Amino acid sequence: MLFYLLLLAITLSGWWMTSAFPKRHPIEAGIFEVPFLPVSVNMASAGAAHDVHEYGGWLMIILLVVHIAAALKHQFIDRDGVLSRMSTR
Numbered sequence: 001m002l003f004y005l006l007l008l009a010i011t012l013s014g015w016w017m018t019s020a021f022p023k024r025h026p027i028e029a030g031i032f033e034v035p036f037l038p039v040s041v042n043m044a045s046a047g048a049a050h051d052v053h054e055y056g057g058w059l060m061i062i063l064l065v066v067h068i069a070a071a072l073k074h075q076f077i078d079r080d081g082v083l084s085r086m087s088t089r
Contacts, residue, residue, distance in 0.1 A: 002063060003060070003063065003067075006056050006059060006060045006063070007060075009052065009056045010053055010056040010057055010060065013049045013050075013052040013053040013056060014049075014053050015027070015034070015037055016037055016039055016045075016049040016052075017046050017049035017050050017053055018036070019036040019037035019038075019039050019041075020037075020039045020040065020041055020042065020045035020046040020049055021041070021043075021046040022041055022042065022043065022046075024036065024041070071083060
């Protein structure tokens with residue numbers, strides 16, 4: 001659940017940060033342009049969004065490393081076959 005929450009929070013905070021930055025640049029997603037969010041355009045708002053975006057990114061990296069470490073623990077220490085059961089489905 002935390003992976004999904006972070007995925008949403010990082011994406012929305014990046015969108016918020018881009019929308020709040022005083023020197024706006026268009027957000028292009030493929031063939032269309034993403035509209036800006038209706039947030040106040042100032043550095044305080046952009047800075048808060050940047051903090052959420054940055055800390056969320058670091059938390060995502062930490063969570064990913066812990067997740068991989070737990071999978072390796074199951075494989076090599078517990079030897080409970082979790083990885084083989086996951087890969088055969």
